[in-house]
Amino acid sequence: MSYCAQPHLTCSVTGANRGxxxxLVTALASRPNTVVFAGARDPAAQSLKDISAKHPNVHGVKLTLGDKADNEAAVAEIQRIAGQLDVIIANAVGISNYYGPLVETPISEFRDHWEINTLGNVILFQTAHRLLLASPSKAPRFAIISSGAASMGTYFPLRVAAYGSSKAAINFLVKVMDQEHPSLISLAIHPGWVRTDMGNQSALAHGMAEAPETVEYSVDGILARVDQATSKELSGRFWNFKASHEGMMWNIATEEIPW
Known part of the structure; x- marks a missing residue:
């Protein structure tokens, strides 16, 4: 049985209205004994209305990345409805708005990317950590959707200095969470290069028609990592959604990605 299908588990997914x-919300919604909170800037988005109508265990909550008041209200809503929080998948990857060499990247782009991509997830953790660490499961998860573009050991020349550095900073904070909270299993997960709005924008910037991986394939790999992280030994590490040996420039052949 998967971790997120254990009795009475509450999972929260950010950036839940698309991509x-x-x-992730769709896959989790079909699991037994699982309550899913779908955090989005617009929880009344049609996509979330449709899935909530089909799955009464799915609850849309307003959660804007980096907005402390939104985060506090969302956590209070989770506590009111479910009384517990066991898994957070911080999927709201934020922005990747600039493609170009470091020497030409405006400092304002670094500030924007770090403010949203890095500090947005710090605010989420700071706001939710008390409820999360009190999880009756005794093995709460905080999984951050990172990016292979953040890896220095497996470097991709993608001309995304602002985006990649903001994700590398979040990876470091995953290690901090692991060290500071012995009961918490913290994970950074590379989701692949996925056919989302952001993924396709990046693909176009690098001469491709679209990103290579489907959302469904990525989600399957991400949830497998969350489900399989059953011991503290797997915490504080950077995981590939799926190892690939196809040899394409964007493929990573290892299960674990070097920082």
Missing amino acids: IGLG
Whole structure:
């Protein structure tokens, strides 16, 4: 039985109204004994209305990345409805708005990317950690959807200095969470290069028609990592959604990705 299908588990997914986030909510919604909170800037989005109508265990909550008041209200809503929080998948990957060499990247782009991509997830953790660490499961998860573009050991020349550095910073904070909270299993997960709005924008910037991986394939790999992280030994590490040996420039052949 998967971790997120254990009795009475509450999972929260951010960035849930489209792309990978919506795919994660859809997959989790069909699991037994699982309550899913779908965090989005617009929880009344039609995509979330449709899935909530089909799955009464799915609850849309307003959660804007980096907005402390939104985060506090969302956590309070989770506590009111479910009384517990066992898994957070921080999927709201934020922005990847600039493609170009470091020497030409405006400092304002670094500030924007770090403010949203890095500090947005710090605010989420700071706001939710008390409820999360009190999880009756005794093995709460905080999984951050990172990016292979953040890896220095497996470097991709994608001209995304602002985006990649903001994700590398989040990876470091996954290690901090692991060290500071012995009961918490913290994970950074590379989701693949996925056919989302952001993924396709990046693909176009690098001369491709679209990103290579489907949302469904990415979601399957992400949830497998969350489900399989059953011991502290797997915490504080950077995981590939799926190892690939196809040899394409964007493929990573290892299960674990070097920082």
